[in-house]
Amino acid sequence: MSADAGALERAVSGVEEPELRLPLGEAGLVREVRSRWGRTTVSIGLLHPDHPQLGELRRRAEAALAGAGARDAQVDLVPLGEEEAAALARRLRERSAAPAGAGPDGAPVAPLGHEQGRGNPFTRQGSRTRVLGISSGKGGVGKSSVTVNLAVALAARGASVAVLDADVYGFSVPRMLGLNRAPLVVGDLLIPPVAHGVACISMGFFVDDDTPIIWRGPMLHKALEQFLADTWWGEVDFLVIDMPPGTGDVALSMAQYLPRSEVYVVTTPQTAAQRVAARSALAARKLKLPVRGVVENMSYFRGDDGRRYELFGRGGGAALAAQLGVPLLGTMPLLPAVGEGGDAGVPVGVSDPEGEAAQAFAALADAIRALGPARVYRSELRLS
Ligand SMILES: Nc1ncnc2c1ncn2[C@@H]1O[C@H](COP(=O)(O)OP(=O)(O)O)[C@@H](O)[C@H]1O
Ligand SMILES: [Mg+2]
Structure with missing residues (x-):
């Protein structure tokens, strides 16, 4: 039985990005959740190619997916491009900006x-x-x-x-x-x-x-x-x-x-x-x-x-x-x-x-x- 895609997306969105200390969903880092032929593939934006906690991020994502019923989910961590990084920085700034x-x-x-x-x-x-x-x-x-x-x-x-x-x-x-x-x-x-x-x-x-x-x-x-x-x-x-x-x-x-x-x-x-x-x-x-x-x-x-x-x-x-x-x-x-x-x-x-x-x-x-x-x-x- 394959888990439903909505549940998997929710599970992955709730995973805390270890460096940002913010759920992946709120950071807009969940790129794609795909379930096909009983196999789940998840693509997550990676803050940086040399992410110091890459292993930890992967472990958290896999655990969340397993918890939501996906077996052997494949987690792809894809470094953000320049534009995406700039957009993320803008979103983060908006979150923390003080009204002038x-x-x-x-x-x-x-x-x-x-x-x-x-x-x-x-x-x-x-x-x-x-x-x-x-x-x-x-x-x-x-x-x-x-x-x-x-x-x-x-x-x-x-x-x-x-x-x-x-x-x-x-x-x-x-x-x-x-x-x-x-x-x-x-x-x-x-x-x-x-x-x-x-x-x-x-x-x-x-x-x-x-x-x-x-x-x-x-x-x-x-x-x-x-x-x-x-x-x-x-x-x-x-x-x-x-x-x-x-x-x-x-x-x-x-x-x-x-x-x-x-x-x-x-x-x-x-x-x-x-x-x-x-x-x-x-x-x-x-x-x-x-x-x-x-x-x-x-x-x-x-x-x-x-x-x-x-x-x-x-x-x-x-x-x-x-x-x-x-x-x-x-x-x-x-x-x-x-x-x-x-x-x-x-x-x-x-x-x-x-x-x-x-x-x-x-x-x-x-x-x-x-x-x-x-x-x-x-x-x-x-x-x-
Ligand atoms: N309660 C304590 N017990 C043992 N050593 C301490 C204690 N508090 C500070 N030290 C040591 O004293 C030195 C000075 O402490 P530090 O915290 O760097 O002081 P400050 O920041 O005020 O200059 C450091 O080597 C620190 O490890
Ligand atoms: Mg000091």
Whole structure:
């Protein structure tokens, strides 16, 4: 008995394209479904001849077809031609475009190239994405580690998650996620690579590791604009941003482009670190971005004897939270597994989800979800 063609088409249309993270049907990538003499042939548009997840796409399509009753279906993956790729990019842009000039509260937003039909999806009215800016006063406190492990924990809880590595000078997110391939380019859109359920865009994909980036503010501003407007981010629940340390140009650009950012401040238990962290929190407030909470990293080390050792003093996170009048959302243990996971590109949430570090990041993810989106967004950017 052969399955009916309509059912097969529905099954294949529902398959999620692994790089786009969008059903093939919605992406318009199902070219043909044919059933003849009991044999089914399906033709699917392939984003790129060197599709990094070609095998995964084929496996998903075959499984869906088998589930719909087709035996030995033949799945043809046919790379998109130039025109088709451009058309797909246009469709994707339409999906995520912001109506020009409309911010989340109806207020005007930075134009971000709307004239050319390029929209920043995160200012779109009704966007469901929570933008979480992970910030710190200085480098080395674990901002990137918190960004990556939080993103992985959110994804593990079923959320759809992307990371923007906005630490343009000190990018480290691709390495921490184990991503060593550049985004696919479809038409004029970047498709971010995905690892551990997290899509990522980073300056690291576009420059050599050992070439220093010496750019002036306007160039960085432009690069970030492109990352936001020329990337297919999908309809993610969370965009987690690894903010550059301190309070420079990039932080300013981010505030302008992402007026709905919620800011989370990472600090260590030392009081000195707390003071620097406070500065970045106050800068965020000056930009009218809501500071939602504090994360204390490297809070304690758990010895083999099971005891907690507070290597870097104590209380910095709680004191900062009190100073800012926001909750302390988590205290992350200092554990070799966190550093090793970052070096290996396999975060603790993947390598050892039941371990103490992974559990701490999972609890942080829950705390952030429990906070819910910020209710009051600033309606305009004032820099005076
Ligand atoms: N909780 C932790 N346990 C162990 N090592 C950590 C932890 N947090 C960060 N590290 C390590 O500390 C170093 C700095 O962390 P990183 O996340 O790169 O900081 P930042 O982004 O603030 O500069 C990295 O080598 C990282 O692996
Ligand atoms: Mg970093």
